[in-house]
Amino acid sequence: MDHYLEKANQYLKVLCDVKPNRRTGSSGNREATDFFEKTIRQYGYDIDAASFTTLDYVCHNTSLTLGDINCEVYASPYSLGCDITAEIVTVSTLAELKNTNCEGKILLLKGAMCEEQLAPKNFVFYNPEQHKEIVDLLENKKPGGIIAATKKNPDLAGALCPFPLFVDGDFDIPSVYCLDTVADEIQTLTDKKAHLRIDASRLPSSSSNVLASLNRGKDEKIVITAHIDAYESTPGALDNASGTVVLLLIAEMLADYQGKYSVEILALNGEDHYSAAGEMDYLNRYGNEMPEILVVINIDDVGFKQGKSTYSFYECRPELEEKVEDVFRKYEGLEKGEQWYAGDHMVFVQNQVPAIAITSELMPELLKTVTHTSADTPDLVDCQKLVEIAGALSDVVRTL
16 A cells, blocks of 8 residues: 555656646646656556647737726637727627627627537537537627636536636637626626737647557457546646546556456546547547457546545446446445546447446536636545555456
8 A cells, every 4th residue: 555655646746747737739748648658668568659639729818908997808728819909799699699790890708608618619529509500600700709708617617717618729719708797897898999819829739648558469358548638727636637647556556467358558638628639549540449348447536535436337237337346345435426427438438338437426516616727736636545446446357
């Protein structure tokens, strides 16, 4: 325990300290994947860390002024830059948007238009028809810029308040977001021309997944995965440095494994990136091997210092569930929890692969208070829980 506990603390610190952060495409993200690859290689795994192209982003300054009044707004991640002065037009419903002429103007979106973060226009895993309709209308209406007034939506945007309505490097209308109370202030000033400036750039970049294989050549394999990236401007301790730490611990625990199955330990890159480029790269390169996967185990938001660790099953045969639960019952900190669907295990489930997801019992509370914010720091993580999860999962592999 002491050996793995020391390593867990060390790994967590390294992953949370990379600069500027672990957002996909950033130098910090590449530092994290290099560290993961170097650490896991020493245990004898075969490594595939081939790079894929992606988009990074930098924003230096954002401002919105109406007359001599400065309004507090934030640039949407991956927004194009702009420097425009124009009339403000306000829209609160889809019907109003359809009937509004806003070409070249600054469009203020409020109310029902801004209740949930819009899916990126080319996102293949989740893209409701209403989201597509809104984006299509905006692109056809051609406003010069967009201000989106939002509150909080933990299910889709974590604990951010306000949250960006757009997080999309394929959406080419410059946009900012603000609190709905700021939007109320803006509406009282619409008799004045607005000056919107976003000093930002999209940066072509590269990232990589890290796939570590052990005991290759078997007919079936077990895949254990966690996403190594983090949301912009957060250390991402629980989301998901802690899950990545568990992968590194498991790699050492299973280094001598020579059992019935191949084992793949997969650090996926892009769960918190608009393009899901890491998931797409994995599907493009390894999708034909999906039928060989006995089960995939996804680890996300684990180790919160309060509550237990929970597991849930997806499309697993009863005999597989029974064997896994027999192992988990030996660990006091593990209990069966509710299913959740906003994670990388669903990439596999959608391809008919049985899955197990591991998270924290209080993940719903974390989504409301911590996730995607600067508050997601290492002091929230109990590394003993990470060691326990790693031990339980290594036991599962050996038992199966």
